Amino acid sequence: MRQFLAIGTSVPRQEASEKVTGIAKYTNDINTTGLLHVKMVTSSCAHGTIVSIDTSKARKAPGVRAVLTGRDFPILTGSPLADRPPIAIDKVRYHGEPVAVVVADQEYQAMNAAKLVDVAYHPLPVVNSPTEAIRSQAPLVHENLASYKRFEAVYPVPGTNIANHVKIRKGDMQKGWAESDVAIEASFSIPQSDHAAMETRCATAEIKPNGRVEIYSASQSPYVIRDMLSLFFSIDPSQIVVHTPLVGGAFGGKAPVQLEFIAYLASKAVGGRKVKLVNSREEDFITSPVHIGLDAKVKLGATKQGKIVAAEITYLFDGGAYSDRAAIITRAAAQDCTGPYRIDNVHCDSFCMYTNHPYATSFRGFGHPELTFVIERAMDILAARLNLDPLTLRRQIAIGPGDTTPTQTVLTTSNVGNLAQCIDKLKEIIRWNDEPQVVVEGHKVRTKGVSCFWKNSSTPTDAGAGAVLLLNRDGSARLVCGAVEIGQGTKTVLSQIVAERMKMNVDQIYVEMEVNTDTCPEHWKTVASRSTLLVGRAALAAADDAIRQLRHIASVVLGCSADHLEIGFGRVYQKDNPQIGVQISEIAHGYRLPNGNTIGSQVIGRGSYTMRDLTSLDPETGKGNPGPEWGVGAQAVEVEFDTKDLTYRVVRASAVIDAGKVMNPKAARGQMTGGMSMGLSFASREAFLYNKAGIIQNPRFRTYKDHRYGDHPEYLVDFVETPHLEAPYGLRGIGEHGVIGMPAALANSLSLATGIAMNRLPLTPEAIWREKKENTGDSFRF
Amino acid sequence: MTIPRIPKVSIDLLVNNEMRNVVVRPSDTLLRVLREVLGLTGAKPGCENGDCGSCTVLIDGWPMKSCIMLAVEAVNQQITTIEGLKDTPIQNAFLEQWAFQCGYCTPGFIMNCHALVNIHPDANDKVIQEWLESNICRCTGYEEIEAAVKSVLSKQRSDGRYSH
Numbered sequence: 016m017r018q019f020l021a022i023g024t025s026v027p028r029q030e031a032s033e034k035v036t037g038i039a040k041y042t043n044d045i046n047t048t049g050l051l052h053v054k055m056v057t058s059s060c061a062h063g064t065i066v067s068i069d070t071s072k073a074r075k076a077p078g079v080r081a082v083l084t085g086r087d088f089p090i091l092t093g094s095p096l097a098d099r100p101p102i103a104i105d106k107v108r109y110h111g112e113p114v115a116v117v118v119a120d121q122e123y124q125a126m127n128a129a130k131l132v133d134v135a136y137h138p139l140p141v142v143n144s145p146t147e148a149i150r151s152q153a154p155l156v157h158e159n160l161a162s163y164k165r166f167e168a169v170y171p172v173p174g175t176n177i178a179n180h181v182k183i184r185k186g187d188m189q190k191g192w193a194e195s196d197v198a199i200e201a202s203f204s205i206p207q208s209d210h211a212a213m214e215t216r217c218a219t220a221e222i223k224p225n226g227r228v229e230i231y232s233a234s235q236s237p238y239v240i241r242d243m244l245s246l247f248f249s250i251d252p253s254q255i256v257v258h259t260p261l262v263g264g265a266f267g268g269k270a271p272v273q274l275e276f277i278a279y280l281a282s283k284a285v286g287g288r289k290v291k292l293v294n295s296r297e298e299d300f301i302t303s304p305v306h307i308g309l310d311a312k313v314k315l316g317a318t319k320q321g322k323i324v325a326a327e328i329t330y331l332f333d334g335g336a337y338s339d340r341a342a343i344i345t346r347a348a349a350q351d352c353t354g355p356y357r358i359d360n361v362h363c364d365s366f367c368m369y370t371n372h373p374y375a376t377s378f379r380g381f382g383h384p385e386l387t388f389v390i391e392r393a394m395d396i397l398a399a400r401l402n403l404d405p406l407t408l409r410r411q412i413a414i415g416p417g418d419t420t421p422t423q424t425v426l427t428t429s430n431v432g433n434l435a436q437c438i439d440k441l442k443e444i445i446r447w448n449d450e451p452q453v454v455v456e457g458h459k460v461r462t463k464g465v466s467c468f469w470k471n472s473s474t475p476t477d478a479g480a481g482a483v484l485l486l487n488r489d490g491s492a493r494l495v496c497g498a499v500e501i502g503q504g505t506k507t508v509l510s511q512i513v514a515e516r517m518k519m520n521v522d523q524i525y526v527e528m529e530v531n532t533d534t535c536p537e538h539w540k541t542v543a544s545r546s547t548l549l550v551g552r553a554a555l556a557a558a559d560d561a562i563r564q565l566r567h568i569a570s571v572v573l574g575c576s577a578d579h580l581e582i583g584f585g586r587v588y589q590k591d592n593p594q595i596g597v598q599i600s601e602i603a604h605g606y607r608l609p610n611g612n613t614i615g616s617q618v619i620g621r622g623s624y625t626m627r628d629l630t631s632l633d634p635e636t637g638k639g640n641p642g643p644e645w646g647v648g649a650q651a652v653e654v655e656f657d658t659k660d661l662t663y664r665v666v667r668a669s670a671v672i673d674a675g676k677v678m679n680p681k682a683a684r685g686q687m688t689g690g691m692s693m694g695l696s697f698a699s700r701e702a703f704l705y706n707k708a709g710i711i712q713n714p715r716f717r718t719y720k721d722h723r724y725g726d727h728p729e730y731l732v733d734f735v736e737t738p739h740l741e742a743p744y745g746l747r748g749i750g751e752h753g754v755i756g757m758p759a760a761l762a763n764s765l766s767l768a769t770g771i772a773m774n775r776l777p778l779t780p781e782a783i784w785r786e787k788k789e790n791t792g793d794s795f796r797f
Numbered sequence: 798m799t800i801p802r803i804p805k806v807s808i809d810l811l812v813n814n815e816m817r818n819v820v821v822r823p824s825d826t827l828l829r830v831l832r833e834v835l836g837l838t839g840a841k842p843g844c845e846n847g848d849c850g851s852c853t854v855l856i857d858g859w860p861m862k863s864c865i866m867l868a869v870e871a872v873n874q875q876i877t878t879i880e881g882l883k884d885t886p887i888q889n890a891f892l893e894q895w896a897f898q899c900g901y902c903t904p905g906f907i908m909n910c911h912a913l914v915n916i917h918p919d920a921n922d923k924v925i926q927e928w929l930e931s932n933i934c935r936c937t938g939y940e941e942i943e944a945a946v947k948s949v950l951s952k953q954r955s956d957g958r959y960s961h
């Protein structure tokens with residue numbers, strides 16, 4: 016048995032004391048004397064042609080240095096599909112879209128001048144949902160879809176509102192339906208909502224006289240900012256540096272590049288001077304990308320015993336006005352469309368639809384909370400039809416080693432977690448067998464609903480990371496890497512990984528918080544719960560490299576072969592005679608001889624890692640290996656529902672997930688409960704409300720409700736540990752996972768409590784009342 | 798639309814026990830003056846509309862959303878920001894209980910909680926909720942914040958004193 020020193024202990028966050036004293040610096044906290052301020056003019060129309068933009072009054076307003084419109088720098092940006100002008104050109108496609116940009120000495124001057132920009136629109140018919148978008152007579156959001164450049168595998172259909180179409184074709188559907196004893200069919204819908212990170216998005220840009228471009232951004236993807244600026248504005252990437260200090264929450268919303276382009280253009284318009292663009296909360300809600308919406312249909316065929324033999328699934332994602340990462344989410348959902356279940360015959364069509372809504376991007380779970388809501392509601396409907404216990408049904412078809420995924424990847428004990436074990440543990444902690452699923456007390460009903468989930472990432476086949484470990488003279492070490500600290504605690508876990516490998520005290524390892532794309536080794540992006548795998552592997556390699564160097568110096572000092580040396584507890588020592596050794600502090604910068612010369616020099620470990628064995632998916636069948644591993648889990652929500660006024664309270668939320676290895680128990684629990692809170696929040700109350708003209712009615716916290724103190728339930732969280740052999744210490748990603756099953760578990764619980772299939776989010780008392788009204792006369796139709 | 802120019806005013810603000818002279822526009826919020834003139838960036842803008850609490854500071858010991866208070870209104874009052882708190886029980890409790898992740902909401906929550914434990918040392922669940930539901934934390938599930946506040950309240954009670 017190996018002895019864990021740092022792994023598996025609740026090492027405090029590296030940046031904890033900065034965060035409780037107010038000295039932690041985020042992008043907008045950096046001293047800004049002398050820079051200019053940028054304010055956007057945003058569209059008050061959801062779909063329309065721009066008839067005219069009159070900037071003359073704004074240009075004359077006090078303090079104004081420049082006013083820009085999309086025509087000043089006509090360009091299309093976006094990844095995977097370049098369909099989006101940073102500032103609208105000739106046409107607006109969503110309420111809140113930037114149509115002009117003002118640069119002024121002071122922010123209030125820019126705000127005042129922005130109000131003086133006169134924009135006239137000719138309104139066009141609005142596409143107000145993905146279901147509307149796919150109709151053959153639907154107005155087109157993009158007329159020139161065929162001409163857009165593509166940077167990744169994406170399949171738009173010109174002449175329609177389809178930005179991407181992903182197909183999964185596995186097995187033989189005819190055979191599946193023939194074998195089915197029962198079939199169920201249901202439709203689901205999830206509206207767009209928002210990440211609503213507490214720090215709004217913010218970027219600064221400066222173009223130096225020598226052409227160097229310097230960006231500061233609250234981002235999950237500093238290296239992507241560099242590459243996208245380089246790509247779209249033809250700048251040599253070595254001329255661009257991006258800095259990212261601490262980030263105040265991200266949840267996927269800070270992965271795409273948007274404000275950085277606008278800030279760059281604004282700086283260009285004022286001769287390269289440094290400019291800053293900060294989203295107001297209202298802009299952060301609707302101008303910047305949002306959490307995706309979905310309309311879906313599912314048909315499942317099963318045998319009487321509960322073997323699912325056919326699954327036919329259609330997703331219409333509400334990607335909004337521009338495709339951005341929504342196009343890839345469309346693929347991610349298709350890849351894992353069955354949920355974590357063994358199903359041989361699968362047919363899935365996943366569409367990313369253009370609508371006249373704000374554009375959607377990655378949101379914690381990357382399509383999985385949405386697909387899970389759909390399939391797990393369907394599972395409960397099927398269980399009721401088959402008269403089977405919902406957890407028993409799930410347990411008997413839980414996917415595992417030897418099974419194949421919808422993309423026909425063969426699962427092993429390493430690339431998938433142990434779902435059966437998660438279900439068994441969940442049953443225990445929620446007392447599933449000891450208490451009934453429904454308890455009625457007067458007009459209060461208590462019910463338990465469950466959901467399982469799985470999650471893989473849609474990682475580029477060559478995603479990678481690097482790390483450098485610099486040893487200090489005192490024997491401590493600094494780790495430099497490209498992972499962004501967004502609150503997930505990755506940097507702390509990295510310090511544990513290095514400490515464990517070098518058998519050092521974890522507080523001897525300092526991880527650099529700010530990312531600087533010039534000086535930190537490149538890291539793909541801080542997304543997809545993959546940073547601890549990618550950067551963790553790089554950090555391990557860097558630690559090994561440092562150990563090799565330390566042993567080499569020590570071997571000269573101690574006059575023995577490096578093979579005989581071991582490292583640990585601040586020393587390098589002989590394996591068979593630990594008394595003989597040398598302190599790391601004596602050799603970290605070379606061993607100093609009495610005459611002042613040294614043996615060796617500063618120890619600098621370096622390491623890097625690139626994802627292995629991933630393949631892109633076949634466009635016709637979806638066959639391929641999309642990501643490194645499937646994390647799994649089982650979750651439950653217990654509600655107390657008031658049958659009189661249709662309100663409810665979430666009493667308890669539970670989760671058991673396979674973490675591979677729990678690296679830091681407190682951090683892991685916090686990631687889970689935070690995710691669960693977010694999942695309950697968006698499932699129970701969050702939604703953008705559009706009027707008929709596509710105008711958003713609630714782009715502020717006063718009207719856009721999210722979880723507050725006191726809404727939180729009691730959380731029960733537990734883990735199982737099935738190692739992912741590719742990852743440091745066997746860990747699996749967990750950062751997104753808490754959120755994934757919550758909407759489904761809540762909906763399953765409420766469906767039971769109300770006797771009505773609750774298939775539409777958000778699950779507000781008003782929504783329950785509406786469903787009840789629609790269903791009057793209908794008996795228990797669960 | 799013409800924009801009138803209103804002259805700036807010179808005011809004295811008592812911030813974290815130091816008298817600070819600042820020149821501000823009458824319409825400048827206290828939040829902006831603290832952050833942009835005095836460099837006290839602990840108080841954070843989260844909505845600048847009074848909805849999220851991330852900008853919370855103390856005015857004469859009471860929590861106040863500094864985004865909906867003008868700097869000129871804060872004259873002759875004691876302003877305390879997160880930078881003015883050192884090693885307080887609530888800061889230590891936030892550390893011990895892991896009551897933050899990204900840390901962006903943290904200064905606002907700590908200021909609110911600090912005032913709460915001072916003003917309502919016997920706060921029950923209802924009072925705690927009334928106070929803390931004015932702040933949003935998007936990262937945690939609130940259980941750690943609850944644990945932090947309750948640990949300070951119960952320690953105060955068992956120590957038989959209500960510390961400041």
Ligand code: FES
Nearest residue numbers: 843845849850864
């Ligand atoms: S910034 Fe003051 S309440 Fe949100």
Ligand code: FES
Nearest residue numbers: 898899934935936
């Ligand atoms: S810790 Fe991120 S918002 Fe509270």
